[in-house]
Amino acid sequence: MRLRWSGGVLLSVAAAYYVYTPLPSTVSEPWKLILLDALFRSFIHAGDAAQALGVCHSVHMLNSVVSRLEVIEPWSSPTVSVTDSALGGVPARVFQPVGGGAKLRRGVLYFHGGGWALGSGRMRSYDLLCRRMAEELDTVVVSVDYRLAPDAVFPDQYHDALAASRAFLSPEVLQRYGVNPARVGVSGDSSGGNLAAAVAQRISADDSMSVKFSIQALIYPVLQALDLNTPSYQQNHNVPILHRHLMARFWLIYLGADPSLLPHLLSSPSSLLHPSIPPSIRSHLNWTSLLAAKHQKHYRPVGMETGSREVTGIVPGLVDVRAAPLLAEQGILGRTPRAYVMTCEFDVLRDDGLMYARRLQDAGVTVTSVHYDDGFHGCMVFSFWPFWSSVGQRSLDNYIQWLDHNL
Template sequence: MELLLGLLLGVIKVIGILFLLLLSFAIYYDLSRSKIPSGFDSPLKLRVIHCNVIMVAIVGKCLELLGVCREVAFIRFIISLRNLRVDPSLSAKDLHFDGVPVRVYQPKAPSAAPRKGFVFYHGGAGMIGSIESYQDVSSKIAKETDSVVVSVGYRLSPEHLPPAQHMDCLAATIHFIQNAASHGVDPSKIIVGGDSAGGNFACVVAQKLVERSDLPKLRAQVLIYPNLQAMDFNLPCHQQNNSMPIFFWEKVVYYGLKYTAKDPSLAGQLLKGSHVPDSMRLKYGKWVSPDNIPERFKARGYKQVPLAPYEPEVYRQLPELLESDISCLFAEDSVIQKLPETLFVSCEYDIIRDDGLLYKKRLEDHGVKVSWFHVENGFHGVLNFFDVSLFTFPAAVEMMDRIVEFVKNL
């Protein structure tokens, strides 16, 4: 018995030492690599969150190297440990829409008229995130807007490579539109939306539905700091927020390559822009131009960096990154002008802030009605911290309130 107790204490001691080493490295990495601008109002809170993200990533990478599991699988597991409850005023049903898993959140109180519908696509770089991890977001929108919210559990990469993600989102959305009445929803009042990668999928879905004359038109789209172009990674947001937790500049490209199962060694060429053919530079340059970004977003520093010379071999390995199914900013004018009313939510300290600003201008130039809310103290991923006890960010609360206000007023 004493021997077993001694072994147990020894194991606990080793685990404790390993944890302290891991925590120490995470703190060192954060302090040495992160650069939080002086204008940000909650630096300590963000650093604590970032240290946790670093530790999870390190453990995941070690487990992958040891052959235990993939890094992304471990990250998904950790995220799944967060216990999020459905508001008691709502019912939540797990269903399948055209084979795609969804969770339908619906107010329990009866409604005299058909409700609005909101199809939500979660973020997570197309590789992590789930219906469960966004249950608080979906519940909040459903409750506060008295809408039926459909949270889509699309397939994840790398098990399922693009275009599986947006195809699932599209299939589930079409099914919902076609069967809206059975869920107490007015099919002419359906909104699509999402954050980060989910915002990208919302863009793709909205663009693909504009030509569907057999379906009611979408009422609106809600785009929360979406990633919308893979041509220029030296815009003002990239230079200003390149070391802002929790999403560094190089991580934008790293996750993009992981998502599409491309060679990580291409990251350098992608960041420089050598993957963009001259013909595309000529065609798309006017849409990605920093001239389309308001001057106020260059005040924290910006130096224009031209794209590196074109390397055909690099493009040959990455052609889909510049197609409109990923780079939604590059959709044709005939598609853009038919898009529904749009809410853009951008964050000052977001590494991909300017993607939304560029897309916003394209829509406005083509007569699309656009509402815009800019979160001055927001960062990429802040939406997930609108109700996390001590780690709640006022910026996230403000963001959620504006999203709710927009949907209610449609």
């Protein structure tokens, strides 16, 4: 009996040690975030074990779990009709408000997050997000299921996003869904925000397109991997749910690079000190001038570590603007539409979004930059049960309100 009791205590202590993660005191609802992170880490560890045993790639294991738990079949309500379709050959889920007569509606093309490797627009959280957008905004929303890594790597995801964008903006498709050509937006969160920013740049610069996006709404977007030592990366390197090493891992998977480069990518110097980055690109990443002092805090650029390996020559996608929209020239940025950029204090990607908002503003674009001091990565799609959070609800409400006033 005493042995069983001791074993139970040891297991409880081990479980508590695994689950608990120290968090900043001002983050929104820390215990929910801790439990969510523990769940996510357990899935990652299971995927890594499956890959080590030769069962499958770790990402395939993760997506299998996500599909079983989250992916749902389309279902319509009295207010929103939901169907699975395709745009430009890319699978998509279409959310259309019911009724309304022959009037033209607004339209939003949405790209889901997940590090270009996980998730689906058919997940329950994204289904609920797009359903709410369609109902409250009386807007046609199309959620795109682009191909995922490791089966597809850059630029496949970008090409899928661009193909879906071109198809949605075509007069034929806009007419089919009853969308006003002057009121079409593109949006996405995390890696989906990366794709939304990239296609907004490309479409805006394409003079052959008769219809273009009128707004871009980027939710904690990932926009570059040349500097994983910005203040937000340094401050939040171990903050759930997107740890610094995990973001670096997603980048390597997305760019089809050797995973053994992970420690070298993490040990690369800050962009200001990177010997291979030319001044023209360096200025686009210069967080000492692009970030406000309150976000720079006490952090300084990180120098080259002994034995650090040069990775930009081995992984050319790191300097490809289609993968890293923050690197775009001012002339390209200046042609993009009015922007909404949401960032969270406790997110490694915070400074990507803040620098992009600043560069868009400097290029003459009207930008609404919304920052949540208690926010964490992924919070907006955690505004639904069972991972509801107050900051998630606030961010979702503000996002929908901005779309209503600007699209």
